[in-house]
Amino acid sequence: MISPKMRRHMTLYPKLPVQVVCLLGFSFITGCSGQPELASDFAAENYPILPAKFAEQGVARSLVTSEAFIGDDAFFISYESEDGLVFAGGNWSNRIDIAAVEGNTDGTYRGPHILPLDFQQRERWSEVPESPIRPRLLTSERWDRFRDDLFSSILPHTEKIGVVMHFDNDDYFLYFNEVDRFEARLLPDKPQDYSVGESISFAEFIRLGLPQLEVFLKQEGISDRRIVFDTGDAGAYSLPFLYVDLDLPIAVFVRYAPARRESAPASSQMQMAQSVGHVAQSHLGGLIVRPVSSVFRLFFVVTDAATETVRPTWLVTLESEPIGEVTDSAPMDIDVWEQQLDSITGRPASKWTIEYLIDGEEYFTRLIDAFTSAQKSILIRTYIFDNDDVAESIGRLLRRRAEEGVEVKILLDGLGTIVATGAAHESMPEDYVAPDSVRRFLEEGSNIDVRQGKNPWLISGDHVKTTIIDNETVFTGGMNIGREYRYVWHDMMMEAHGPVVDIIHQEFRDAWSHAGPLGDVGYFFHKMRPNHNYAQDIGYPIRALFTKPGNAEIFRTQQAAIRNAKQHIYIQNAYFTDDAMLYELAKARRRGVDVRVIMPLVGNHGPVNRSNVLAVNAMLENGIRVYLYPGMSHIKAAIFDGWACLGSANWDKLSFRTKKELNLATSHAPAVNELLDRVFKADIEKSVEILEPFPERWTDQLVEVVADYLL
Numbered sequence: 001m002i003s004p005k006m007r008r009h010m011t012l013y014p015k016l017p018v019q020v021v022c023l024l025g026f027s028f029i030t031g032c033s034g035q036p037e038l039a040s041d042f043a044a045e046n047y048p049i050l051p052a053k054f055a056e057q058g059v060a061r062s063l064v065t066s067e068a069f070i071g072d073d074a075f076f077i078s079y080e081s082e083d084g085l086v087f088a089g090g091n092w093s094n095r096i097d098i099a100a101v102e103g104n105t106d107g108t109y110r111g112p113h114i115l116p117l118d119f120q121q122r123e124r125w126s127e128v129p130e131s132p133i134r135p136r137l138l139t140s141e142r143w144d145r146f147r148d149d150l151f152s153s154i155l156p157h158t159e160k161i162g163v164v165m166h167f168d169n170d171d172y173f174l175y176f177n178e179v180d181r182f183e184a185r186l187l188p189d190k191p192q193d194y195s196v197g198e199s200i201s202f203a204e205f206i207r208l209g210l211p212q213l214e215v216f217l218k219q220e221g222i223s224d225r226r227i228v229f230d231t232g233d234a235g236a237y238s239l240p241f242l243y244v245d246l247d248l249p250i251a252v253f254v255r256y257a258p259a260r261r262e263s264a265p266a267s268s269q270m271q272m273a274q275s276v277g278h279v280a281q282s283h284l285g286g287l288i289v290r291p292v293s294s295v296f297r298l299f300f301v302v303t304d305a306a307t308e309t310v311r312p313t314w315l316v317t318l319e320s321e322p323i324g325e326v327t328d329s330a331p332m333d334i335d336v337w338e339q340q341l342d343s344i345t346g347r348p349a350s351k352w353t354i355e356y357l358i359d360g361e362e363y364f365t366r367l368i369d370a371f372t373s374a375q376k377s378i379l380i381r382t383y384i385f386d387n388d389d390v391a392e393s394i395g396r397l398l399r400r401r402a403e404e405g406v407e408v409k410i411l412l413d414g415l416g417t418i419v420a421t422g423a424a425h426e427s428m429p430e431d432y433v434a435p436d437s438v439r440r441f442l443e444e445g446s447n448i449d450v451r452q453g454k455n456p457w458l459i460s461g462d463h464v465k466t467t468i469i470d471n472e473t474v475f476t477g478g479m480n481i482g483r484e485y486r487y488v489w490h491d492m493m494m495e496a497h498g499p500v501v502d503i504i505h506q507e508f509r510d511a512w513s514h515a516g517p518l519g520d521v522g523y524f525f526h527k528m529r530p531n532h533n534y535a536q537d538i539g540y541p542i543r544a545l546f547t548k549p550g551n552a553e554i555f556r557t558q559q560a561a562i563r564n565a566k567q568h569i570y571i572q573n574a575y576f577t578d579d580a581m582l583y584e585l586a587k588a589r590r591r592g593v594d595v596r597v598i599m600p601l602v603g604n605h606g607p608v609n610r611s612n613v614l615a616v617n618a619m620l621e622n623g624i625r626v627y628l629y630p631g632m633s634h635i636k637a638a639i640f641d642g643w644a645c646l647g648s649a650n651w652d653k654l655s656f657r658t659k660k661e662l663n664l665a666t667s668h669a670p671a672v673n674e675l676l677d678r679v680f681k682a683d684i685e686k687s688v689e690i691l692e693p694f695p696e697r698w699t700d701q702l703v704e705v706v707a708d709y710l711l
Helices: 018-026 098-103 140-154 202-219 268-283 285-289 291-310 334-345 359-373 389-403 414-420 438-443 483-488 500-514 519-527 553-564 579-590 606-621 653-658 669-686 700-710
Strands: 064-070 074-081 084-091 113-116 119-121 136-138 161-167 170-176 182-186 195-200 226-230 241-245 250-255 350-358 377-382 407-413 449-453 466-469 473-477 492-497 540-548 568-572 594-600 625-629 637-640 643-647 661-666 688-690
Touching (some): 064 226, 140 182, 140 202, 140 226, 170 359, 195 359, 285 519, 291 519, 334 540, 334 553, 350 669, 359 466, 359 473, 359 483, 377 389, 377 500, 389 407, 389 438, 407 438, 407 500, 414 449, 449 500, 466 500, 473 500, 473 643, 500 519, 500 661, 553 579, 553 637, 553 653, 568 669, 579 594, 579 606, 594 606, 625 669, 637 669
Parallel strands (some): 113 250, 377 407
Antiparallel strands (some): 074 084, 170 182, 226 241, 350 492, 350 540, 377 466, 466 473, 473 492
């Protein structure tokens, strides 16, 4: 995907944006092994070629190469700038493994390779390599011609349709405008009347680009195999030079040193103050405007804890029962099961269609496309709206859409968001400065309406993640808005259409009213209003299942599904702290059901990780097969024979009984089979099966108690 106004074709900005340049470089390569050397401080708002983004820095004149040398360990480049001749360079050997590049034979490319200018000076270099590589220097005009030819051959000329391309920390939208000229914009700046048709992979770009570069150079009468393009990219974070070695092959971009930010990062004291203030509001003002719901939550939590304490669901009671072989029996009768679900939930299934969006690239691409295309409303309900670069980029897009007249409402879980913003993921760009307050960032100077749900007793919260676009499309699942979900964690969302969208829309309005200044009273009067039906009557049977105070529907339905399963139970979740469910899974395995669980190798909560150790050992002792997914998987999904249940709920006490949660469930065979193939089969193949129990600590039992009710 590519970005903002790209011109020669567009008069004001004659060259490709930073990342577009890089993307083109990928197409010059057949394969380079080794990990990419990515600039950690790439952030969408930093590209000076975007109108009104870095106005305070100005747009520097394009740099023109005068000389270029490449030695064994370093590179040297001189260029004409608006301030005169500059001699610059940097080290490449500590960032690119040439031996790995030369030895690569699998046809894959793991770039882009980006080298910063480590120094820039007025004096000529005191030392240069004795026998350096001297690449052929090619002007930005030649780069423009090649760039335009390449994109013309790749992009569809379909009206109002473009292509998304992912590059490092940015997504770009490539398209031909109304006069059939190529344009590229950052995806959040996509024209509202255009839609995303498909994504182009680096591999496809490589396949198409390398032969075209060979043809281009031949047409230009250039026989050199090592070249340097002036790209014309200018300003902070720009990539003004591209080195290509067609014999290796390899492409390397040189990054211009960015201007340092002057503001200070958000302080831990500020995060602490917000947390204390929110807790005080939840238990003082919150109890005044929400007395009924707050007391009910406390009553329900206390009675549930007491019930769980005396209920005989200890795994030790199963030790006398043998663990038999997995049976080859027929699965449960789905028609009978659906009738049973009608009885458990007290309502029939609704209808809709769902599309699985697996991992951040799929989901955030589609989400941003929907944001940019929204005509009437964007309603977001999320546990965490982080204060990192990804969330800020989305926040700025939402601010812009609100200014353009789209109704934008954002409902946050107060404590979830405040706590999450106090920690930065290690992949965060080094120079990024986070806003102190997410709510203030979203609201100040904008037309966005933000509300924060309160957290009485600290263990109640709103863990639901839904986004509703124009009352017609809903996104729901396990992802919050933040960097981990876009770039780091394995996770899943669903895009849905059909009558069930109206159900989720009503749930949003209920929660929105309850989080408002009138609290319980506002919620009561809102519930008195008639429900509206906006969505089309399309789709196949599917259910929206909930966890609410006093209604453990997700727990009850999955518990019943375990008891009814005859053939297999597959679960993927990062948090297993509910003993009652472990007890049910153990019983199912002992009666011959194939029970398999996928958990992340590295979780995101230390206490839960230790509690998971006990859960894994208990599962192994009872014949359940356990797989560790490499890295962090945040997926929350399960398949019981032919019935799938997935969404926001973890397999812990909070999600099953205390927090607000939303799962979707269906027995529609194509949807279940797609989930089986794309998630469970694919992830089991990537994972390592655990065959021996983990070592346990004497403190793990204590940690489990904490994990049960506080995490």
